[in-house]
Amino acid sequence: MSLTRKTAAELGALIASGEVSAVEVTQAHLDRIAEVDPQVNAFLHVATESALAQARSVDERRAAGEPLGPLAGVPIAHKDVFTTKDMPTTAGSKILEGYRPPYDATVTARLREAGLVILGKTNLDEFAMGSSTENSAYGPTRNPWDLGRIPGGSSGGSSAAVASYQAPLSTGTDTGGSIRQPAAVTGIVGMKPTYGGSSRYGLIAFASSLDTPGPFARNVLDAALLHEAFSGHDSMDSTSIHEEVPPVVEAARRGDVAGLRVGVVKEFGGEGYQPGVIARFREAVDLLESLGAKIVEVSCPSFGYALPAYYLIAPSECSSNLARFDGMRYGLRVGDDGTRSAEEVMALTRAAGFGPEVKRRIMLGTYALSSGYYDAYYGSAQKVRTLIARDFEAAFHQVDVLVSPTTPTTAFPIGERADDPMAMYLADLCTIPANLSGNAAISVPCGLADEDGMPVGLQIMAPVLGDDRCYRVGAAVEKAFEDRWGGPLLKEAPSL
Amino acid sequence: MSAITRDEVAHLARLSRLALSDDELDHYATQLDDIIGAVARVSEVATDDIPPSSHALPLTNVYRPDEVRRCLTPEEALAAAPAVEDDRFRVPRILGEEA
Numbered sequence: 001m002s003l004t005r006k007t008a009a010e011l012g013a014l015i016a017s018g019e020v021s022a023v024e025v026t027q028a029h030l031d032r033i034a035e036v037d038p039q040v041n042a043f044l045h046v047a048t049e050s051a052l053a054q055a056r057s058v059d060e061r062r063a064a065g066e067p068l069g070p071l072a073g074v075p076i077a078h079k080d081v082f083t084t085k086d087m088p089t090t091a092g093s094k095i096l097e098g099y100r101p102p103y104d105a106t107v108t109a110r111l112r113e114a115g116l117v118i119l120g121k122t123n124l125d126e127f128a129m130g131s132s133t134e135n136s137a138y139g140p141t142r143n144p145w146d147l148g149r150i151p152g153g154s155s156g157g158s159s160a161a162v163a164s165y166q167a168p169l170s171t172g173t174d175t176g177g178s179i180r181q182p183a184a185v186t187g188i189v190g191m192k193p194t195y196g197g198s199s200r201y202g203l204i205a206f207a208s209s210l211d212t213p214g215p216f217a218r219n220v221l222d223a224a225l226l227h228e229a230f231s232g233h234d235s236m237d238s239t240s241i242h243e244e245v246p247p248v249v250e251a252a253r254r255g256d257v258a259g260l261r262v263g264v265v266k267e268f269g270g271e272g273y274q275p276g277v278i279a280r281f282r283e284a285v286d287l288l289e290s291l292g293a294k295i296v297e298v299s300c301p302s303f304g305y306a307l308p309a310y311y312l313i314a315p316s317e318c319s320s321n322l323a324r325f326d327g328m329r330y331g332l333r334v335g336d337d338g339t340r341s342a343e344e345v346m347a348l349t350r351a352a353g354f355g356p357e358v359k360r361r362i363m364l365g366t367y368a369l370s371s372g373y374y375d376a377y378y379g380s381a382q383k384v385r386t387l388i389a390r391d392f393e394a395a396f397h398q399v400d401v402l403v404s405p406t407t408p409t410t411a412f413p414i415g416e417r418a419d420d421p422m423a424m425y426l427a428d429l430c431t432i433p434a435n436l437s438g439n440a441a442i443s444v445p446c447g448l449a450d451e452d453g454m455p456v457g458l459q460i461m462a463p464v465l466g467d468d469r470c471y472r473v474g475a476a477v478e479k480a481f482e483d484r485w486g487g488p489l490l491k492e493a494p495s496l
Numbered sequence: 497m498s499a500i501t502r503d504e505v506a507h508l509a510r511l512s513r514l515a516l517s518d519d520e521l522d523h524y525a526t527q528l529d530d531i532i533g534a535v536a537r538v539s540e541v542a543t544d545d546i547p548p549s550s551h552a553l554p555l556t557n558v559y560r561p562d563e564v565r566r567c568l569t570p571e572e573a574l575a576a577a578p579a580v581e582d583d584r585f586r587v588p589r590i591l592g593e594e595a
Binding site: 099100101102103195196209210235238239241302305308309311312319323326327328329330331332333336338340341342343344345346347348350351354359360362363364366367370376377379380381382383384385386387389421422435436437438439464 | 508509512516540547548572588
């Protein structure tokens, strides 16, 4: 079997035992990138030299008898919203074209410490704002299942890289669903950890009270291994939780649901949901029941207000966070001809450097925060946030986890929603509540929709710091489905 | 009735430091009107007795010991600057007088 088809756990074991070298594994993935990425466009930057250097250093450490971690020498694709000292960092924006950060994000540093080999930086919706990766200034990424469709977003380069075997693992960030939605529509696993469980230091900020780094992988155990590798307290992030990382790897290895109470959120379904998505979701619920879980219908009456609240809170925070891109200290500067004022240069720079979705959100946030509108919009949205958290609290008194479809539809065709922001925003309908309340949530594959043969994701939501429950249930579902399917869902994908 | 006028959008663009063309203003005015019309629903349930949440978790301010640590050197801090002069960021004029 080709090295690029192996799981991260398998590759780590092969490298640790010396059966293959980290250099061989890295070269196999670099070859795969050269072969398929011209079609997929998952990578904005491929770091051939530094990847091979990192792989060589893992091989040298092994030869010297040093103990290696479970992911040492395993390649990874890194979302281009994390700063990397030795690679460009663009956030998918023209305003940061060619930018080289002077420091590594904590997540980047921890990948390096774990011996992971960073293959390069992956494409994303500009500043992580979007659900399709079409908002990248560097062209859309394509879904490996159907190159005419979107790979989800904002972490669409990361989902597509893993789904097309260009990397066994990748990083993402999830502000309103930007890990879970791309994972769902490309048939892989994506996890949003508890807010504050993974560090935001060096993550280019979009909405700071929501942004959460998390892992992508082709199976639940690999996702847990990566989650464990980069999570945990960071004194450089003032909202980092001072708690142990939940036992996610142990939970992924355990993978059982006997006696567990699983809540089905009543409010997710109906209009706007694709029949094939609902059919696969119902099958997943039946499967959980057959595995010994107790299924309970749960009502979360405020979840219907999560999407509008999110599209006030996230733009408000973004309008403030993106004020730093002013053309003065880094990045693009436009119109500085010696006659214009700093303010004029800023306005010209931002107009030239930001794409349409970023401009829309900055103006929307500026509006929601302006005096006279603050109470009606931002203030009300913050109250809805309280209601969402109360709904989750009440639900988790009755059940151990909540389940829903990850997305209302499968991957849509590229271009279909590009100039209809409200239609695009609906892609995050089921994922947003967990962001507003900080909960852990994962998406695992649950089959293909009948209408279009595209992957469907099952979302499993757990309480704050209950990340291990996501992995425990996700692993049980994965095992049962793979027994039924005769292997992972991804084997159904057309070969590229 | 529209939730937001084109003039208001032009004002928002100025506040947001975005030099937008007339065509862009027309385009964004329509789209922002749609979006604001849709998200205004939040006020239906946001009653006076509900406290607002600015954050998902009950976090309090975090402090660290006031110790000297390594920080960026001037060279590192200025490396990505569009214009530099005498170890400083060089910026266009910031006061109102004629150049």
